[in-house]
Amino acid sequence: MTFRQLFDPASSTYTYLIADDSTHEAVLIDPVIEQLERDLALLRDNGLALRYTLDTHVHADHVTAAQAIKQALGVSAITQSNEKAGSGLQTAVSRDCNAAGYDRYLTDGDVILFGHEEILVIATPGHTAGSVSFLWRDRVFTGDALLIGGCGRTDFQSGSAETLYHSITVKLFALDEQVLVYPGHDYKGRRVSSIGEEKLFNARITGKTKEAFVQTMASLGLPTPKRIHEAVPANLVGGAELPAGLRAPGSTAIADRQSLSVQQFSDQWRKADASDRALLIDVRTPAEFFQEHVDGAENIPLDQLDAIALMARAGLRQPIFIICQTGTRSQLATERLRAAGMAHVVHVDGGTNAWRMAGLPLAKQGAAR
Ligand SMILES: [Fe+2]
Known part of the structure; x- marks a missing residue:
């Protein structure tokens, strides 16, 4: 794996790059607009295809x-490798930030x-209502x-000191003491700490x-x-x-839908004739499936899901719908299948x-088929 801790001196912000060296896929955490060229060059020079930008919160x-x-990736060399890998880039932020214009809400x-x-x-609200940490x-x-x-301070953007106390002492301090803490900022040149050190020496808590x-x-x-009136509305x-002239044609097109509400899904599902219905895969355990399930669904537990086998079976019967009990496992399954190259996998939200x-x-x- 490749890991880089990058720094923007004007705002003392750390940006992180993580890449899987075997697939050359990467994510960037908290990229800063002034460092766009630096980050694009880093991706290009290392031959990396960016899969996600992750914002810890609205800064x-x-x-x-x-x-x-x-x-920018629509016009840079990285786009070609994105295209070669058959997959794109998603921007993501917490749902609780109430931000618009992202591809995925966490x-x-x-x-x-x-x-x-x-x-x-890991949701760690308190600095802002939508602050998350990434493990x-x-x-x-x-x-x-x-x-x-x-x-972080707690005096604006729906911050709450009580909530932050809980996020730090209950959620983050529950992690192993060896876990390394990489913060969003440091103003004194420090780069990394650990959960154990913060438990012992964090002056605030x-x-x-x-x-x-x-x-x-x-x-x-x-x-x-200083920049709050510019930064928050933009973020x-x-x-x-x-600038429009630098954008690739179609680069802002909305990505394929990754989820449907039960209402949207049931309208499609119940209208279609059973013989030419798309596949609906229920990824719960056989015991859960046996109890109750959507009529016509097929049970393939999450740990037995095999993208290649499914692709061979599905053929033209696309998209493939995925369902579970609450939407968590189905989302995970959808991510996995999409990462394996299946573009038309949609999960049923909730x-x-x-x-x-x-x-x-x-x-x-009903018995699992
Ligand atoms: Fe912040």
């Missing part, structure tokens, strides 16, 4: 490069797959939730009750970030765009729970 101190990178527990790597999304292997990228020896922490945060008296739509709540019928006690 108040710099503008994200998410949108601009997506557009929630706690989501898994981001690229190459043979996975990143787990990859033995490293956690904490944005402004947990900084080295400190934490170590040894403090929630009440004492809330009091500390309320008395910081920090000035408003709420994925950051600044490239799963059989949402199906039942919408008053739609479920077949009971």
Whole structure:
């Protein structure tokens, strides 16, 4: 794997590049618009195809490069390798940021797959309502939730000191003490810490009750970030765009739909004749499937899902729909199948729970076919 910690001196922001060396697929965490050229050159020079830009939150101190990178890759050499690999690039941020213009909206527990790597999304609100951390292997990228020896401020963007206390002490401090902490910023030249070190030495939080922490945060008296009036509105739509002349034709086209609501799906599914229906794969366990399932669905548990076999079977019966109980496993399955080159896989948002709540019928006690 390739890992780089990059720095923007004007905003003291760290951007992270992670790449799978076997597939040459990469993600960028918290790219900064002023460093667009640096990041594009890094991708190009290392022959990497960017799969995701991940923002830990809507930043108040710099503008994200998410949108601009997506557009720029339409005209750079990297696009060719993206095309060769048959897959594109998605911009992602937490659903709780209420931002528009991203391709994917993340929630706690989501898994981001690229190459043979996975990143787990951990919701760590408090600095902002939509702040998340990204756990990859033995490293956690904490944005402004947990900084080295400190934490992000909580006095704007729906911040909450109580919530941040919980995010740090309950969620992040639950990670193994060896896990390395890579923050969104550092103003003193420090680059990395660990969960163990932060538990012991974080001046803002170590040894403090929630009440004492809330009091500390309320008395910081920090000035408003210089660029907040420019950065927040821009970041709420994925950051600044490239000038129109630099964009590749069609580079802003909306990606294929990756999910459907139960209502949208059931309209299509129930209208179609059983003989020419698309495949609906239920990725729950056989026991769950046996209890109740959507009539006509086929049970292939998540751990037995085989993209090649499925592709051979599906043939022209596309798209393939994936369902589970709540939408988590189906999303994971969809990501995996898409990563394996199946472009038309769509998961049913909310799963059989949402199906039942919408008053739609479920077949009971059918055997898995
Ligand atoms: Fe921030």
